[in-house]
Amino acid sequence: RAFYFSEEYLRCLFKDYGFVTKELGLCCKQVENRSRELVMNRRWIQAVFCTIGAENGNPVLRESSNDEGSVQNEVGNGVLLKRCTEGEVDISEGVAIEMFGISVSEDEIIDLSFGDLNFRIKVLSKEYQHTCKSTGMMLWESARLMASLLAENPSITAGKRVLELGSGCGGICSMVAAQYADLVVATDG
Structure with a gap:
């Protein structure tokens, strides 16, 4: 690999x-x-x-x-x-709830807020997320955590050029980084 x-x-x-x-x-x-x-x-x-x-x-x-x-x-x-x-x-699912503040949901629309930024993202329901070999059709919990970290610490990307590899279909980290960075390029395979 x-x-x-x-x-x-x-x-x-x-x-x-x-x-x-x-x-x-x-x-x-x-x-x-x-x-x-x-x-x-x-x-x-x-x-x-x-x-x-x-x-x-x-x-x-x-x-x-x-x-x-x-x-x-x-x-x-x-x-x-x-x-x-x-x-x-x-x-266990308990870790996701404890670490990321989210619970397992059947909803197809996810509402997220990071400071003044609000996102509404339509995703496959959890029931169907693992039906194809692609991983890009879901919003990963790690993306929520990273977006939160970037929103709370704007100096990480402020005035910088950012290349996000594997941004997924939601791209929330890139959207948060774009508030402070000079340039953001989001890519996904």
């Missing part, structure tokens, strides 16, 4: 912009839609970082073990994230 950036490049990139990488790793999840006889293998690089100088502040992040077969330490209230060794990661 090929990725756009190496882990070391991402660590350096975060550091250049004032962030210390606490954890960085490959995550894997296999999504199956039995009614359509379809199995999708999802892989992504996921990182936990904090601002420089806050390494010892709250929240306290415990170091995870580097053993391939180990289970990472707690994330929240006893919810565990298993390291990618068998091609599957199980993250």
